[in-house]
Amino acid sequence: xxSLSIFVIIGVFSSCSxxxxxxxxxxxxxxxxxxxxxxxxxxxxxxxxxxDNVKVRQIxxxxxxxxxxxxxxxxxxxxxxxxxxxxxERPLRIKDTFExxxxxxxPYILSNMRMIMxxxxxxxxxxxxxxxxxxxxNGVRFEHDTSPDFVKNGFKFELEx
Numbered sequence: 001x002x003s004l005s006i007f008v009i010i011g012v013f014s015s016c017s018x019x020x021x022x023x024x025x026x027x028x029x030x031x032x033x034x035x036x037x038x039x040x041x042x043x044x045x046x047x048x049x050x051x052d053n054v055k056v057r058q059i060x061x062x063x064x065x066x067x068x069x070x071x072x073x074x075x076x077x078x079x080x081x082x083x084x085x086x087x088x089e090r091p092l093r094i095k096d097t098f099e100x101x102x103x104x105x106x107p108y109i110l111s112n113m114r115m116i117m118x119x120x121x122x123x124x125x126x127x128x129x130x131x132x133x134x135x136x137x138n139g140v141r142f143e144h145d146t147s148p149d150f151v152k153n154g155f156k157f158e159l160e161x
Contacts, residue, residue, distance in 0.1 A: 034094060036094055039087065044149055050104070054100055092113075109136075112134075116130070
């Protein structure tokens with residue numbers, strides 16, 4: 001039976017370095033993670049009232065099995081990036097597909113999520129975490145980024161002169 005495990009960030013040891021065996025074992029265990037909790041998201045280029053209530057449909061083997069709402073934090077707005085952030089606190093099955101429905105916009109499809117081993121170094125230690133850092137949005141692959149960013153279609157950053 002497959003074990004159900006939830007990883008956000010784990011594996012930071014106080015030792016100075018990891019052996020190759022420890023790294024390989026941790027990476028293998030990380031790749032078997034089935035759920036992620038506390039997924040951070042970004043919404044770029046939207047007005048707050050467009051994304052105040054984003055409906056999310058969870059699709060498992062082609063069937064909608066659940067739906068819920070994401071509510072970006074109004075106070076999270078970053079004007080230089082025209083971005084709001086949100087967090088999904090419920091566990092998400094990473095092998096499922098998630099459809100983000102924003103009124104008057106084509107749905108955004110988050111799929112092909114994969115957990116990866118993520119280096120976390122400090123001046124005094126070497127550590128690793130297990131994060132969802134490989135995924136697709138509308139068929140475009142994003143690697144080495146832990147926060148999916150849903151960018152409004154047609155949005156272009158205005159560069160200051």
